[in-house]
Amino acid sequence: MKDGSEEKNNTNTSRRDFLKTGALAAAGFMIVPRYVLGGKGFVAPSDKLMIAGIGAGGKGQSDIANFYKSGKAEIAYLCDVDDRRAANSIKSFPKAKYYKDWRELFDKEHKHIDAVSVSTPDHNHAIITYHAMQLGKHVYVQKPLTHDIWEARMLTEAAKKYKVVTQMGNQGASNDGTRLLSEWYDAGLIGDVHTIYCWTNRPVWPQGIQWPTTKADVPKELNWDLWLGTAPYKDYVDKLVPFNWRGWWDYGTGALGDMGCHLVEAPFRVLGLQYVKNVQASVGSVYVDEFKKGVFPESCPPSSHITLTFPKTAKTKGDITMHWMDGGIEPERPDELGPNEMWGGEEGNGTLFIGTKGKMYASTYSDAATLLPKSLTAQANAPKKWNRVEGGANGHYAQWVEACLAGYGKKEVSSPFEVAGPLTEALLMANLAVRGHDLKGGRIKYEWDNNAMKVTNFDDVNKYVKREYRQGWELKA
Known part of the structure; x- marks a missing residue:
């Protein structure tokens, strides 16, 4: 088992790599990939939304399952810091590649995903969601949207800037x-x-x-x-x-x-x-x-x-x-x-x-x-x-999937960040x-x-x- 200092050093190194390679990725791929074209109404040839689920246990597990039940989504990647929590989702989606660090997932797989579901503890919602939006990904984030007021304001503004489809996981809104x-x-x-x-x-x-x-x-x-x-x-x-x-x-x-x-x-x-x-x-x-x-x-x-x-x-x-x-x-x-x-x-x-x-x-x-x-x-x-x-509350998930496939501004969602943020x-x-x-x-x-x-x-x-x-x-x- 690693002690705290060793894990912190590895984390800082990984973080620096992410910022460096993430910036290059954004510069190289923000114009032509299909997830950007999706904002203009383009639908992938498979007609399926390729989703990365970050936080694969608990509520994340049920979120991922509900996206899949829409019939219009593929769970392409799974990410969780706890293998115990992720086990059921890994079993349910054996073809999904599994990561423990969302930064590594974004570095290596951002070209292959259209959307990201975030179901981590509250304190990590904003950092994951913001980086996903920077990469042009549609995002579904469990409630509450963020841990801090500043983070909520920032994500609300970022959703408009990056023109991605957003939804908070308060399903009663549907x-x-x-x-x-x-x-x-x-x-x-x-x-x-x-x-x-x-x-x-x-x-x-x-x-x-x-x-x-x-x-x-x-x-x-x-x-x-x-x-x-x-x-x-x-x-x-x-x-x-x-x-x-x-x-x-x-x-x-x-x-x-x-x-x-x-x-x-x-x-x-x-x-x-x-x-x-x-x-x-x-x-x-x-x-x-x-x-x-x-x-x-x-x-x-x-x-x-x-x-x-x-x-x-x-x-x-x-x-x-x-x-x-x-x-x-x-x-x-x-x-x-x-x-x-x-x-x-x-x-x-x-x-x-x-x-x-x-x-x-x-x-x-x-x-x-x-x-x-x-x-x-x-x-x-x-x-x-x-x-x-x-489908009411249960339809909250399919509503977001369909809006992502249609592209930014094409279909209504019940809890976009412009509502969920305030x-x-x-x-x-x-x-x-x-x-x-x-x-x-x-x-x-x-x-x-x-x-x-x-x-x-x-x-x-x-x-x-x-x-x-x-x-x-x-x-x-």
Whole structure:
């Protein structure tokens, strides 16, 4: 097993090689390959989209399988830093060439792929996605789009610059429910929305805990240095991989990153929301001992209630207040519900719209869209304005595949970066307020200058807008 210094030296060498050869590749191949022609409507002779799946286990495994099920995609390459996680995808796609380092894959195979699927931990989303777009590849990226606000803005702008088809993996954006909610609102059935509640039972992984002090052996199948990628170098600890990284700020974005893109997408679509005006947060504490409460700054809190203000849009009469609640916190039950009526979905996630004339809600992925009282739902009569995606949430994958084959700007996708970017920024703004507690920011209302991308009244928190990258893994626009 390599020690940390040896792996870091190898990583830096590989990184330098990637930057050098990647630049040459971009200069030599950005004009004539078929993936560039694809942006002009050209379809490969095979009529199949050649995909490289980076992150081949867990959610990446299901993403790859769903692209293939479209019947219009080939999984040409697989990449994962953990052979254990990749095993099932390798078995399912034995013809796909396998890599552990995405930089090596891009160096050697960029001429042979049209599109890239990114399903790694949050902290490595942006660097992989940006380099793929530089090479002219269409990209599908799991939610949340990025780890930091600056990264989300950068990817949003890069998608326009490089003219590639983009989609974030919040599949509820393709569900009928979010379109039905939009049609009810556009028809005036609940009046003008001024307040929104979004809530989740997450986290379902450890949060509000101290970083483990016991060093563990790195599994032989895992390249720990590549897994860390852009994050600060730390010794491997047990049970962080493959799932519990979500609760640590160096790698994950907590409950907001996991579920926010699913629950806040509908308000963005229905009301035309964009960027946050201000945000404030209260967080759950943990007991360090019998008499002392505390917060561990490396870990996301066990629960939070965050209030975001969005400026007036073309579809509202004034500012909109959004409440985010996680850790099992839920809003008060609406008066229109009977005392035993379920709401928001049995899984503990939901979105509630409060308007001047009524209310409506939905559960995860905008399923179970409902007017309140529930009896109104069956009576609702609103014009059908928005095209449905074939297959709903499951059709999210085929929609992207077909849009890639058609070429940039030729077909609609439900969560392109122009929508997913601002949505992700709003969620990460909420996390700024959460992290402000670690900096003695307490119950400050953080005022946001969107053009400058900075909080104007508490500068200490701005260091989280764009984090420091590990040497050799810097991301530069």
